[in-house]
Amino acid sequence: MFKNYLATALRNLGRNKSYAAINIFGLALGITCSLVIFLVVKFELSFDAFHTRKDQIYRINTHVVFNGQDNALPNVPFPFIEAMRNDIPQLEEATMINYVGGGMVSITRDGQEPVRYQEENGIAYVEPRFFSMFDYTWLHGNPQSSLTEPRSVVLTETQAIKYFNDKAPIGKVLRLNNTYDLKVTGILKDFPANTDFPFTVLISDATLKEVFSEENRTNWINLNYYTQGFIVLPKNVTTNTLAAQLKTFAAKHMGAEAARSISYVLQPLSTIHFDDQYGNYTGRVVAKETIWALALVGVFLIITACINFVNLATAQAIKRAKEIGVRKVLGSSRSQLFWQFIWETSLITFFAMLVSVGLTILALPSLREILDLEIYFTPLQDPVVIAYMGAILLAVSFLSGFYPALILSGFNPIQALKSKFATHSTGSLSLRRGLVVVQFCISQVLIIGTIVVASQMEYFRTKSLGYDKEAVLTVPLASTQDLNFETMRSELMSHPGVAKVSFSNLSISSTGRSRTGFSYARNGAVEDFITDVKFGDEQYLELYKLKLLAGRNYLKGDTIKEVVVNEALIRQLGFKSPDEAIGQRISLYGQVNIPIVGVVEDFHVTSLREGIEPCILATYNRTYRTINIKLNTVQLKEAIAHVEKVWTKQYPENIFRYEFLDQTVASFYRNEQRTSSLFKLFAGIAIFIGCLGLFGLIAFITTQKTKEVGIRKVLGASTAQISLLFFKEFAVLVILAFLVAAPIAYYLMNSWLENFQYSIPLGAGIFLVAIAVSLLIAGITVSYQSIKAALANPIKSLRNE
Known part of the structure; x- marks a missing residue:
């Protein structure tokens, strides 16, 4: 029996090569995406799971x-x-x-x-x-x-x-x-x-x-x-019990007063990779919500591919009517025909799986580069991957094949042999339309997501950060021992390609931050506050073009004698305007009565995920570890070579390194850039698979409406009018899909944008672009079959009764 099923399936696929190719490629794309996403999810969930005592x-x-x-x-x-x-x-x-x-x-x-x-x-x-x-x-x-x-x-x-x-x-x-x-x-x-x-x-x-x-x-x-x-953690000790013990332990060694403000939280090793609050040594944290969202995209793409198969298979049913009629007349039962089509679907799915293995192998090198993940496809060495592929093979075969097999095996043999059967005999048209709506709903969610992520990335690129980051080179100092800052500045500026030079503890925006406490007396009481600190020489503000709102820049000095603060700090201290802060005094690092001499406009010291924190700027050359160099872009290459020469002269036993500040800022959004690339890739694949499904449905509908089209042509309908008739039907499906997709996409993307203190608004324009793109894609997809039907000879269309 199996041999007969296999031989029949191969013959049918051989006779319908284009149908088989579309189905195999459509399923292969869905399976490939699912397989790649599975590898990524499996990799992310496996972090440090190989330790024997990971749970303790x-x-x-x-x-x-x-x-x-x-x-x-x-x-x-x-x-x-x-x-x-x-x-x-x-x-x-x-x-x-x-x-x-x-x-x-x-x-x-x-x-x-x-x-x-x-x-x-x-x-x-x-x-x-x-x-x-x-x-x-x-x-x-x-x-x-x-x-x-x-x-x-x-x-x-x-x-x-x-x-x-x-x-x-x-x-x-x-x-x-x-x-x-x-x-x-x-x-x-x-x-x-x-x-x-x-x-x-x-x-x-x-x-x-x-x-x-x-x-x-x-x-x-x-x-x-x-x-x-x-x-x-010993098995008989709970985390809460230990946290209480550590509180007592801290009081013993730090003193009761210091320990009062301190508590301890025990974090399981298994959560370190996913917890952004504390971070990890790699600096790469992936939220579990992101992982499950990615897995859901993989499920959606598999579903889209299965829907595409169902639409194409039921559209093909009409062409196989006589075959089914003959089989039934010769004694085939409905169950035999049902399993025949299930095996045929399984064979297509198997071929699709083989194609997807090849596509996965071809795609992984590029994906490793895009995602910066060490993911590899080695199914023969990984039984989990083999099990997943087997589960996908069974699930896709059943999901894709069940409905078409049920419809095909249920044909009435007499009507099938006469090629006369009602539309409902080939399955519910409304169901197939519903499946297309689901496909385009998934596609439009991904289209909207792609537009939002791309727009947010453009916002990152173009938003003013409150300072000048163009053509600024940051170079680490190997040591400041025996370094004469002014001599080095003079040597660096001797080249016309170097416009300004400043020394500081950090560049103005970096992943590293220096935070400290300071105190300020107001309303008769001394209060403590937390602030970021940027130590830089007197050229620092000018090099980065920080805008002074009140007062002046601090004077040249080796230690902290006066400070400039940002707007966020004066708001923290309760001043209503920058001018009110000038002349006020704070205590910092044990130094009292340090005057505020200037207030600068707020600027971003980290990524746009975070809000602007209070910040103090001052001189303190003991902390300087970075050279900030403003270059003239016309002599960029020569200027960098000059900087390297001067730096190497000072540090002959060290390796010269540098980074452009705009590259540093761009690196803040590396994960978002990867997300953008993934959205574009998966949206494109979902749209392509959806178009295959749409192609199958329009092929079915044009076959069903052959006589209707013939009558319309006889009555004077033009090719354009008939084409528009088909397009309007599918435009309604796309709009229905949009009405479902829009609120889902809004919720998902609004949740994603909430991760950033500064983000784009989710305006109507984004959704209008999405629906316009979807309608354009649908129009292009249905145009071939609809025009072909419109151009058909009406006499041939009406001849067959």
């Missing part, structure tokens, strides 16, 4: 209440973990990680000049306990002894080959930041891509005694992003 590992996050504001930080003080292990015995399995991220590594080979590598990330200080809590594979060395001594380092395999061209360079030495010689004592297998611990150079925690001063290592107040604490 927690990060200790600190919440500090300051001036009524809860500040959530993923850090603990430097001495916290060691003291906790001593004071709370059941928490002996705890470790501290200090992730410094970047640094310069120098390798000396056979007395030659050192080879230098500037690492942007991957450098961390860890304890041996780290490897008893987290699962990583040791290739050489061991977790018990390799990181016990100061100045010892463990490398990942790729890093070892990069530095020493050797998979096991045990005993060899590398130099970090031209300061510390570190001996290689172990080699680890590369950390997997699905981890939020992107470590490649792991230095012994004991080395920190040389890096941090005794004052820093015993400081219980200071919290920095480097120091994070992780514990293995």
